[in-house]
Structure formats: C-alpha cells, structure tokens
Amino acid sequence: MSCRLMSAPVCLIDTDVKGMLCVNKDAKVILDGIAEPVVVVSVVGLYRTGKSYLMNRLAGHQSGFALGNTIESKTKGIWMWCVPHPSKAGHTLVLLDTEGLGDVDKGDEKHDTWIFCLALLLSSTLVYNSLGVIDNMALERLQYMTELREHIHIKAKQDNMDESEQYLNVFPTFVWTVRDFCLELEKDDKPITADQYLEGALEPKPGDSDRIEQCNLRRRCLQNFFVTRKCFVFPRPATPKDMKRMEKLTEAELDPEFLQEANVFCEYIYSSAPSKTMGAGCTVTGTVLGNMAEVYVESIRSGSVPCLENAVISLAKIHNKQAVNEALQLYGSEMLKSIQFPVDPKQLTNIHESVKKKAIEVFMRQSFNDTDQTYQQQLAMNIQTQYERLCEQNKEESKNLCQSVLRCVFEPLENSLRNKDYMKPGGHRRYRDTLTQLSRDYRSKIQTQIMKSHREFYGIFLGSTCSVNGVTEREKKTYSTNK
Structure with missing residues (x-):
C-alpha cells in the first residue's frame, strides 16, 4: 500500500501482550513502500487536549485520527497517516499522533516517557499541544524535557562534555500550540506575537529555590x-x-478566529517543516523511517537507551547491504537480458559500462550514510567479479562456436584428406586453394563474434598440427611435392 492509498491512519507503535512497545507490521509495510524523502510531524501533549484534530487538519481531512468526546484517551501508542506532501513535490508527509500523556488510568510514567522520546526521535517537527496558557504548570508537564539526556544518547560513548549543542543539531523543530487561549497577546500594554509570548515564557525566573531552579x-x-x-x-x-461533535462540524460552524489560526498553522507546517534527516544530513525516506522505528523500539525493549550514533550505524548496515544486493540483482538481470553469447568483447564491455552505471544509480538512491564509500566499493568489486565471469563465459561460448564452425566448414577438406584426394599431381595447389577458400568461409561466418580465443584456435588449425582435420606438417610437404 502506498501513502496515496492511505484513506485512514494505522497504528505504528503499539504494545504487545506483555505490555512492551512494538512496531506494527502493517505500518512498516507501508513505510517500506515509500522510497521518497519524508517530512515527519509528530504531536505530543496531555490526553484530551485536541491533538488529533490538528493532525486531521494537516492531513486535509475532517476526520481520521480518533478525536473522542469523553474523558477517555482514544489514541493508544503512536498512530501514523502518510499523505502526499501538499507543497513539496516528491515528498511524503508522515503525521504521527501520539498517545495522550498523563492519562491517570494508565499509571505508567515510563511508558509516557518512551512515547514522548520516540515521537521526538522519529519526527522532523515536534508539535507540543497544551490547553489554556503557557505558565509554570504548563512547563511542569514537560518534565520529559529534563530527562532527555537520560533516555536519549547522541554518542555511543558518554563523557562529561556538555552535549546541548549536539542535541540542538539533531532534534526536530519545535512548535507549541496553545488551545482554548482566551487572553490578549499583550505585554506592558503593547501587542506581542505568539512567538514572543513563547520566548517570554521561557525566560528564566528570578530566585534560587529548588522549585524555581x-x-x-x-x-x-x-x-x-x-x-x-x-x-x-x-x-x-x-x-x-x-465540541463534543468536532468531527462533524463544518468549517462554517467553527469559530472564524480558530479556523484562521488553524489554516495559518497548517500553512506553516507545509512550508517550514523540514525533511527528516539523520546523521551527517542523510535524508530519511519512508523505508529508512520504518527501520529507524524498529531500531529504536528494539533498543527500548532490550532495556538500553536509544542512541543516535548507534542507530545511524545500524540503519547504514541494513540499508546499504540491501542497496548492494538490489544493485547487483539489477546488474545481473540487465546483463543477461542485454547480451546473447557469444558477443563481440567490445560490445560486452560497452553493455557492462552502461548497466554498471544503472546499478550504481540504484545503489545511490537506496544507500544510507555510506560516507566512506565502503559499500559502494563492495558493489564495484562484486560487479567486476560478475563481469569477469561473463567474459569467461563469453570466451568459452566463443570457443565452442569456433570449434563448431571449424568442424562444419572444414568437413569437406577432412573428407578429401581421408580419401587422399590430394596425394596426386597438383594436389598441393588444390589443397592450398581449398584451404584458402574454406578459411574465408570460416572468417565470414564468425566475423561478428571474432575474439582472441578464435584467433588462438584458428592459429592452432594453421600450425604444425591440427587436431580438427588431422593434417600434419609432413603431409603438407607431401602435397607440395605432388604438384
């Protein structure tokens, strides 16, 4: 199923019968089929705060992600909806709606932490959704931020160095959406923007108490x-x-100011949310994203801390091996389809160079973070090995053809030799003329397949002995004396 056929979201991150996180196979299949770059937008926040509605708007639908109209959290795990990107050609917009944080019925803060971390690791833009205002209470609900160093590592080997800048370089862009906001955006009796409101709320508060710190x-x-x-x-x-029937409300029934802000929000995401990258700026495709989810979830299941450096190494190994195999399969199938043995060696080389170029293009499209070109060099060596085998096969086929043509063309000469037709006066001249004519016939029949092996075999035929027709040098001299 491609993203263009996704009419509704599917679960990406679920929990198994043991209560452990797992990647849903159906979602993984969908991501495997997306070979183009992805823009991944995740939404996190407390349950029952309207996260799903925003994601439905981004998908261009009134409904899809479950909204719910009760105090019960509807979304469990992380749900995914892949749609063609509205403004970036050749890109897929991947929307991730996360399970609501702080659900009292769940009673598992560790689970909430991992959901938050996975949303952050998988996304290129993280949307944090809250109700009311940005105040101390709203910031307290972001306790996951203070724990990120404990739950996400950038480097495999940890040291005492401050990694803040490294996190800054690899984490997604951040959007805070404040729902049901009823205050005036003013400060010191002057209007301010929503961005200024956020930056003002993030300014450190004076004091040195433990709570303020x-x-x-x-x-x-x-x-x-x-x-x-x-x-x-x-x-x-x-x-x-x-509000209890949000999925059924038409745009005419929505508050005009809310609708205007929702449209501005969507346009910002469409135009500004970056493509997902990893490692040294490696662009992430849907296929890579699916494998990335599996790598991170497996790390969590094993009791380890997800590490970006290790994830890049694991993903490079998975994708580059697959890229090498697919490129080799293409080379082998294209070569066998394009040649018919035996073939002129120059033509074989030309076909090889053309198909090799296609194979490398396939590898480059599917490879991931092969910065030292280890896997590309491995591909080149494997292609060269296949090419040399084809050359040997072509040489053997040419030799077989040569032998077959020799037997066919020189059969009359062999018969004459067995009958000793040339052991009489003038025999040498007739033998020589016949040999010359048959040699022309031979060259004519194999001129499109002539190669070194032909020349070698033909040289044997004209040498001191010729196993094909049984003519010896002594017999040639005998013919020459019977002119």
Whole structure:
C-alpha cells in the first residue's frame, strides 16, 4: 500500500501482550513502500487536549485520527497517516499522533516517557499541544524535557562534555500550540506575537529555590534542545456543546478566529517543516523511517537507551547491504537480458559500462550514510567479479562456436584428406586453394563474434598440427611435392 492509498491512519507503535512497545507490521509495510524523502510531524501533549484534530487538519481531512468526546484517551501508542506532501513535490508527509500523556488510568510514567522520546526521535517537527496558557504548570508537564539526556544518547560513548549543542543539531523543530487561549497577546500594554509570548515564557525566573531552579531547568532544556521554536495560540473552536461533535462540524460552524489560526498553522507546517534527516544530513525516506522505528523500539525493549550514533550505524548496515544486493540483482538481470553469447568483447564491455552505471544509480538512491564509500566499493568489486565471469563465459561460448564452425566448414577438406584426394599431381595447389577458400568461409561466418580465443584456435588449425582435420606438417610437404 502506498501513502496515496492511505484513506485512514494505522497504528505504528503499539504494545504487545506483555505490555512492551512494538512496531506494527502493517505500518512498516507501508513505510517500506515509500522510497521518497519524508517530512515527519509528530504531536505530543496531555490526553484530551485536541491533538488529533490538528493532525486531521494537516492531513486535509475532517476526520481520521480518533478525536473522542469523553474523558477517555482514544489514541493508544503512536498512530501514523502518510499523505502526499501538499507543497513539496516528491515528498511524503508522515503525521504521527501520539498517545495522550498523563492519562491517570494508565499509571505508567515510563511508558509516557518512551512515547514522548520516540515521537521526538522519529519526527522532523515536534508539535507540543497544551490547553489554556503557557505558565509554570504548563512547563511542569514537560518534565520529559529534563530527562532527555537520560533516555536519549547522541554518542555511543558518554563523557562529561556538555552535549546541548549536539542535541540542538539533531532534534526536530519545535512548535507549541496553545488551545482554548482566551487572553490578549499583550505585554506592558503593547501587542506581542505568539512567538514572543513563547520566548517570554521561557525566560528564566528570578530566585534560587529548588522549585524555581527546577522550573528554569525546563526552560533551559527547551532553549538548548530546539534551535527553531514557533508558537500558535488557538481560541476555543466552538461552544462546549459543539465540541463534543468536532468531527462533524463544518468549517462554517467553527469559530472564524480558530479556523484562521488553524489554516495559518497548517500553512506553516507545509512550508517550514523540514525533511527528516539523520546523521551527517542523510535524508530519511519512508523505508529508512520504518527501520529507524524498529531500531529504536528494539533498543527500548532490550532495556538500553536509544542512541543516535548507534542507530545511524545500524540503519547504514541494513540499508546499504540491501542497496548492494538490489544493485547487483539489477546488474545481473540487465546483463543477461542485454547480451546473447557469444558477443563481440567490445560490445560486452560497452553493455557492462552502461548497466554498471544503472546499478550504481540504484545503489545511490537506496544507500544510507555510506560516507566512506565502503559499500559502494563492495558493489564495484562484486560487479567486476560478475563481469569477469561473463567474459569467461563469453570466451568459452566463443570457443565452442569456433570449434563448431571449424568442424562444419572444414568437413569437406577432412573428407578429401581421408580419401587422399590430394596425394596426386597438383594436389598441393588444390589443397592450398581449398584451404584458402574454406578459411574465408570460416572468417565470414564468425566475423561478428571474432575474439582472441578464435584467433588462438584458428592459429592452432594453421600450425604444425591440427587436431580438427588431422593434417600434419609432413603431409603438407607431401602435397607440395605432388604438384
């Protein structure tokens, strides 16, 4: 199934019968079929805060991700919806709607932490959705930020160096959406933007108490981890009664200011959310994203901490091996389809160079982070080995053809030799003329396949002995004396 056929979301990250995180196979199959770059937008936040509605708007649909109209959290795990990107040709927009954080019925903060970390690791833009205002309480709910160093490692070998800049380079862009915002965007009696509102809320608070220090720590984490920050404030979309049927409300029934802000939010995501990259700027495709999810989930299941450096190494190994195999398969099938043995060696070389170029193009499209060209060199060596085998096969086929043509063309001469037709006066001249004519016939029949092996074999025929027709040098002299 391609992203263009996804009419509804599917679960990407689920929990198995043991309560452990796992990657849904159906979602993985969908991602495996997406060979183009992806823009991955994840939304996180407390449950029942309207996260799913924003994701449906980004998908261009009124419904899809489950909204729910009760106090119960509807989304479990991480759900995925892949749609063609509205403004970036050749890209797929992957929307990830996460399980609501802080569900009292769940009672598993560790589970919430891993859901948050996975959303962050998989996305190129992370949307944090909250209700009301950005205040100390709202920041306290982002306790996951202060734990990121414990749950996500950048390098395989940890040291005492400050990794803030490294996190800044690999983490996604950050968008804070404030829902049901009912205040005026003003400061010191002057209007401010939503972005200024966010940056003001992230300014450290004065004081040195433990509580203030903890709150300022979350502020510093947001500033240190996310180089690009954006904020949107949404008024209440409808009356409390209508909010219970949000999936059925038409745009005419929504608050105009909410609708306007929702449209601005979508346009920002479409135009500014970057493509997902990893490692040294390696572009992530849907296939890589699916394998990335499996690598991170497997790390969590094993009790390890997801490490970006190790993930890049694992993904490079998975994708580059597959890229080498697919490129080799293409080379082998194209070569066998393009040649018919025996073939002129020059033509074989030309075909080889053309098909080799195609194979390398296949590898380059599917390879991942092969910065030292280890796998590309491995591909080149494997292609050369296959080419040399084809050359040997071509040489053997040419030799077989040569022998077959020799037997056919020189059969009359062999018969005459056995009958001793040339052991009489003038025999040498007739033998010589016959040999010359048959040699012309031989060259004519194999001129399109002539190669070194032909010349070698033909040289044997004209040498001191010729096993094909049984003529010896002594017999040639005998013919020459019987002119």
